[in-house]
Amino acid sequence: MLTVNDSGQLVSPNGQTPQAPPLNPALSSLLKELSESEGGLLDRRMFFDPEIYKVELERVFARSWSFLCHESQLAKAGDFFSTYIGADPVVVTRQRDGSISAVLNSCRHRGMKVCRADWGNAKAFTCTYHGWSYSTDGSLVSVPREEYAYYNEIDKSKLGLLRVPQVQSYKGLVFGCFDPEAPSLVDFLGDMTYYLDILLDRVDGGTEVISGVHKWKMRGNWKLAAEQFSGDNYHTISSHISVLLSEFPPEAADAFVNIDGLEINPAEGHGIGVMYSPTGAPFSAGSSEAILRWRDETRQESINRLGKERVEGMSWTHANVFPNFSYLHDSSVLRVWMPKSPTEMEAWSWCIVDKKAPQEVKNAWRTQAIRHFSPGGTWEQDDGENWSYCSGAGGQEGVVTRLSKLHVEMGVGHERSHPTLPGKVSHTYSEQNQRSLYRRWAEFMAAESWKDISVPVRTTEVIDRSDMAKAGES
Numbered sequence: 001m002l003t004v005n006d007s008g009q010l011v012s013p014n015g016q017t018p019q020a021p022p023l024n025p026a027l028s029s030l031l032k033e034l035s036e037s038e039g040g041l042l043d044r045r046m047f048f049d050p051e052i053y054k055v056e057l058e059r060v061f062a063r064s065w066s067f068l069c070h071e072s073q074l075a076k077a078g079d080f081f082s083t084y085i086g087a088d089p090v091v092v093t094r095q096r097d098g099s100i101s102a103v104l105n106s107c108r109h110r111g112m113k114v115c116r117a118d119w120g121n122a123k124a125f126t127c128t129y130h131g132w133s134y135s136t137d138g139s140l141v142s143v144p145r146e147e148y149a150y151y152n153e154i155d156k157s158k159l160g161l162l163r164v165p166q167v168q169s170y171k172g173l174v175f176g177c178f179d180p181e182a183p184s185l186v187d188f189l190g191d192m193t194y195y196l197d198i199l200l201d202r203v204d205g206g207t208e209v210i211s212g213v214h215k216w217k218m219r220g221n222w223k224l225a226a227e228q229f230s231g232d233n234y235h236t237i238s239s240h241i242s243v244l245l246s247e248f249p250p251e252a253a254d255a256f257v258n259i260d261g262l263e264i265n266p267a268e269g270h271g272i273g274v275m276y277s278p279t280g281a282p283f284s285a286g287s288s289e290a291i292l293r294w295r296d297e298t299r300q301e302s303i304n305r306l307g308k309e310r311v312e313g314m315s316w317t318h319a320n321v322f323p324n325f326s327y328l329h330d331s332s333v334l335r336v337w338m339p340k341s342p343t344e345m346e347a348w349s350w351c352i353v354d355k356k357a358p359q360e361v362k363n364a365w366r367t368q369a370i371r372h373f374s375p376g377g378t379w380e381q382d383d384g385e386n387w388s389y390c391s392g393a394g395g396q397e398g399v400v401t402r403l404s405k406l407h408v409e410m411g412v413g414h415e416r417s418h419p420t421l422p423g424k425v426s427h428t429y430s431e432q433n434q435r436s437l438y439r440r441w442a443e444f445m446a447a448e449s450w451k452d453i454s455v456p457v458r459t460t461e462v463i464d465r466s467d468m469a470k471a472g473e474s
């Protein structure tokens, strides 16, 4: 387990890789079954069992890289954003030297949240309970009435806020990881960066997010949402049929049903799905005139940066970066599925836009994201209702209901490599990405430490851009 050292900071004990507490035998055998099979049958306990949830927080979220925020939310020194890694509250802050750091948002005195704002700018975080005050890098700088209350004997240097040991960015997206032994963010992402670039690296200047984050609670285990974004195009033709018929012209609705697409698994755990037409025009239904015009104006620039296949051949992207960071490219939405209990999650949603796009285009993206994928969005409500009914007593927990396993076998054995794209690919109606996500989950759950967790083999290069944030910032 991670521990707090004499200097009051998170470390691996004795400099060794952090160890997780042992698993109970029933959970061990469930994980063994999952990791040894193709992952095609799922034990329903994964979606409601409190013991599994507890281990998940320790073994998945406390070890994995988690999305924290976009760099544009931290434009100036002192800008901060409050979020979570798993169940742990963290606050991410731009430091005076330009670096980004993250600390646990929990006072070392009695555990009060030292930052209660969702975001803002601060010179220090002062706890409202007894007034201990921390600098934005987490150092404890002042304790009220120190001479009378503590006889000047308190060692403030050991009572700073715990720091998230690893904070790194990939082209504007800031991630944090509690495990000092975890590989770098870029290594963790593997070839997922090849596909993330379609969203992040399309035009000079990169991206920014529109101010404000939608947050809402839903019944449902977080994995239900993550797996859907990683590879579930199949649900579109039933769950979203009313949106397709009411909002899209008939030929576009028809194209969705008879979709020509790919599910791509660039590295174990990460998944992306696209409409795929490398020689044709990208699928553009549902986008406003302003957005389509912007795409046309910047098409050649994007092709110069990414090549024709990624710019013109791939559209209507849905994706998930393991464990719980999702995005939809054409809808300009970034997502985190925050675990809140075994059967509850909180969705956090950002709208991401090309930084150099005109205001009119940014407004169009914002409106589109709200219309489609916000708490009141036409597509969003269909999904939330499904996850809610898949959870709780209605979906999994009944004493007899739980005896049968869930079926995730669509397209087993039909995964293949692709002549031009990195990763394994399947037809759009496939559950290859879901199986990969659950195998990765089982790998993290069963592993004693990062020594037992595989690091993706990269086959593509990371293209560094001087006009964007560098990967590997700590």
Ligand code: FES
Residues within 6 Å of the ligand: 107, 108, 109, 110, 111, 112, 127, 128, 129, 130, 131, 132
């Ligand atoms: S809980 Fe923060 S100062 Fe007491």
Ligand SMILES: [Fe+2]
Residues within 6 Å of the ligand: 235, 236, 239, 240, 379, 382, 383
């Ligand atoms: Fe959906």
